[in-house]
Each structure stands twice: as structure tokens, then as C-alpha cells.
Amino acid sequence: MRALVKPGPVRGLEMHRAPVPEIGADDVLIRVKKTGICGTDIHIWQWDDWAARTVPTPLITGHEFAGEIVELGRHVEGLSLGQRCSGEGHLIGKTSRQSRAGKFHLDPETRGIGVNEQGAFAEYLALPAFNVVPLPDTIDDEIGAILDPLGNAVHTALSFDLLGEDVLVTGAGPIGTMAAAVARHAGARHVVITDVNQARLDLAGQVADVRPVNVTTEDLASVFPELGMKQGFDVGLEMSGNQAALDQMVETMVMGGRIALLGIPPGKSPVDWSRIVFKAITIKGVYGREIFETWYKMIAMLENGLDVRRVITHRFSASEYREGFAAMLSGTSGKVVLDWT
Numbered sequence: 163m164r165a166l167v168k169p170g171p172v173r174g175l176e177m178h179r180a181p182v183p184e185i186g187a188d189d190v191l192i193r194v195k196k197t198g199i200c201g202t203d204i205h206i207w208q209w210d211d212w213a214a215r216t217v218p219t220p221l222i223t224g225h226e227f228a229g230e231i232v233e234l235g236r237h238v239e240g241l242s243l244g245q246r247c248s249g250e251g252h253l254i255g256k257t258s259r260q261s262r263a264g265k266f267h268l269d270p271e272t273r274g275i276g277v278n279e280q281g282a283f284a285e286y287l288a289l290p291a292f293n294v295v296p297l298p299d300t301i302d303d304e305i306g307a308i309l310d311p312l313g314n315a316v317h318t319a320l321s322f323d324l325l326g327e328d329v330l331v332t333g334a335g336p337i338g339t340m341a342a343a344v345a346r347h348a349g350a351r352h353v354v355i356t357d358v359n360q361a362r363l364d365l366a367g368q369v370a371d372v373r374p375v376n377v378t379t380e381d382l383a384s385v386f387p388e389l390g391m392k393q394g395f396d397v398g399l400e401m402s403g404n405q406a407a408l409d410q411m412v413e414t415m416v417m418g419g420r421i422a423l424l425g426i427p428p429g430k431s432p433v434d435w436s437r438i439v440f441k442a443i444t445i446k447g448v449y450g451r452e453i454f455e456t457w458y459k460m461i462a463m464l465e466n467g468l469d470v471r472r473v474i475t476h477r478f479s480a481s482e483y484r485e486g487f488a489a490m491l492s493g494t495s496g497k498v499v500l501d502w503t
């Protein structure tokens with residue numbers, strides 16, 4: 163099969179021929195149809211310090227996918243050949259306290275496909291049947307291929323009650339933009355999204371009913387009177403990993419505001435803790451998706467009017483992967499989807 167491989171500790175990825183993976187008794191074999199390129203794949207492409215520390219080589223990369231089940235391990239029940247699916251790319255252990263309590267997304271032994279284990283940028287993927295998420299006919303393969311990052315957005319956005327609340331999203335990357343759409347769908351009163359990149363803000367405005375703010379040219383607090391806000395934002399979703407964005411979020415929250423952090427800062431960053439204490443702000447770190455509650459909720463929302471398709475800005479065949487990564491590296495794309503059929 164064709165597979166997009168990190169051959170060794172070098173920049174870039176290469177399309178190689180690799181054997182179709184063999185599956186164990188509890189696994190399924192999935193014929194991959196579409197895959198999404200993630201920010202994580204860009205770190206792996208660029209081979210930054212994180213990637214060099216984390217990713218073994220050679221490795222088939224990629225973790226955002228949709229496809230069809232073509233083989234079932236002998237213990238697998240409840241799934242069928244030909245079934246369309248996406249799946250959770252975090253492979254969890256069964257022994258930790260968190261897993262035994264059913265909090266699978268908090269398992270400290272989590273390993274990621276395309277990061278620690280062989281991934282989904284290939285014609286076939288072996289996956290534990292436990293991780294498979296069947297797709298209803300209403301969700302096509304390209305949306306199926308972006309459920310992983312949509313899941314990050316949904317997990318973060320649903321961290322706190324949003325109904326009637328004024329929500330600030332910092333960072334209009336694909337995940338921030340989808341989180342803004344989710345917040346709207348979940349009944350937020352106003353959703354404001356910030357970025358320093360105008361192309362990204364323009365895209366966010368096309369995907370979701372939001373008030374975009376370019377913080378390089380507009381004062382964030384100036385939108386308060388326009389939106390009838392008295393004190394500030396009730397809920398903050400940090401989706402940039404940028405220190406200035408987090409500072410600005412803390413500054414513009416109401417007393418008792420709630421913040422969910424998904425963005426990953428590049429290193430240790432200073433935090434004005436006294437500001438957070440005196441504003442009585444609740445902060446929650448968010449990792450991955452809730453397995454499988456987030457999947458349940460996002461599919462339910464997609465089947466009930468949540469529309470994030472416009473966040474997909476580029477579509478390429480898998481053989482054009484270089485163009486796909488170039489689009490991601492440009493910093494102005496939304497989601498980039500590769501077709502493996």
C-alpha cells in the first residue's frame with residue numbers, strides 16, 4: 163500500500179510502499195478514504211524539538227481519517243464489513259485508575275496513532291475495534307476525516323455551560339473556528355473570535371456567526387458596547403497557544419469567568435496568577451476528546467444543523483501531499499483534506 167512516512171530524523175515526509183498492516187483479534191482493518199492534515203503533522207513534517215523527542219522513525223504519520231472496514235479481527239463484534247467509520251486516534255490502556263473509572267481520555271498511558279504508533283496517512287489502517295466510530299450516512303468522508311479536530315473543538319467548547327453566555331475564542335485556526343461554530347450551535351449569546359491573521363478571521367466569519375476581532379488593529383474591549391456586554395466574557399476558549407492571547411482573555415473575562423485551555427504554548431509561559439485569583443476565574447486544561455462522549459455529541463450536533471464544512475479550504479489527492487502540507491504551512495488555510503481513493 164502507499165503510506166506517507168517519516169523515514170528518519172529529517173524534515174518532510176515521503177510516500178513509500180509499505181505492507182498492509184496485519185490486524186490482531188480485537189482490531190479491524192480500515193481502508194482509508196480521506197485524511198485531514200493536523201497541526202501535529204506539521205510539527206512532525208518540520209521535525210521540531212517536540213517531534214524529535216516524541217516520534218519514533220520510520221513511522222506512518224497521520225491520525226485524522228475516515229474510511230471503511232474491510233477486515234474484522236476474530237473477537238470483534240458489533241461492527242461489519244463495508245461499515246463506514248472514523249475513529250479515536252488515542253489508543254488507551256485498560257489498567258490505569260482513570261481507564262478503570264471509564265475516563266478513557268485521561269488515561270496516562272495514551273498512545274497516538276501517527277505520533278507514537280503507525281498512523282492513518284496510508285491506504286489501510288489497523289485500529290482496535292474499541293476505537294472505531296461508525297459514521298451515519300449523513301456524515302460524508304471529508305467531514306468524517308476532520309472529526310478528530312472537531313472533537314477537540316467540541317470537547318473544549320462544551321467544557322462549560324454556554325447557553326446565553328458571551329464567549330471569547332482566542333485563535334481562529336481550524337480548531338478555534340470550529341469551536342466558535344459549536345459555541346453558537348450550543349446556544350451562546352455572542353461569540354467573539356480573535357486572531358492576528360486577517361485571512362483566518364475572514365474564514366472564521368464564513369464558517370460561523372461570530373464577531374471577528376483582529377487584535378493587531380482593533381481593541382477587544384471596544385466590542386463590548388456594540389454587543390451589549392457590560393463586564394466582559396463569561397466563557398473563554400483559548401485556541402492559540404499564544405501568551406498574549408491568554409493575557410488578553412484573562413483581562414476581558416467577567417468576575418467568576420470560566421476558561422478552557424486547548425492551545426499549547428511553545429514553552430513555559432508566565433501567568434499573572436493574582437489577576438486570575440482576584441477575578442475568581444476557573445481554568446480547565448483540555449486534552450484530546452472525551453472517549454466517546456465527545457464523539458456522540460459532535461455527531462448529534464452535525465446531524466442537527468452544525469455545519470463546519472467551509473473550514474475545509476483545500477482538497478488534494480494523497481499523491482499531492484506536498485501541496486497539502488504547503489497549504490498548511492502557509493498559515494492561512496483552514497483544514498486540508500487528502501483523498502486516498
Ligand code: NAD
Pocket residue numbers: 200201314332333334335336337338356357358359362377401402403404406407423424425426427448449450
Ligand atoms: P493553529 O496554529 O492553526 O491556530 C492558532 C491561531 O492562533 C493562528 O491562526 C494564529 O494566528 C492565532 N494567534 C496567534 N497569536 C494570537 C493572538 N495573540 N491572539 C489571537 N490569536 C492568535 O492551531 P489549530 O490547529 O487551530 O489548534 C489550536 C491550538 O490547539 C494549537 O495551539 C494546537 O497546538 C492546540 N491543540 C491542542 C490539542 C489538545 O489536545 N490540547 C489538540 C489539538 C490542537
Ligand code: ZN
Pocket residue numbers: 200201202225226310311
Ligand atoms: Zn489532529
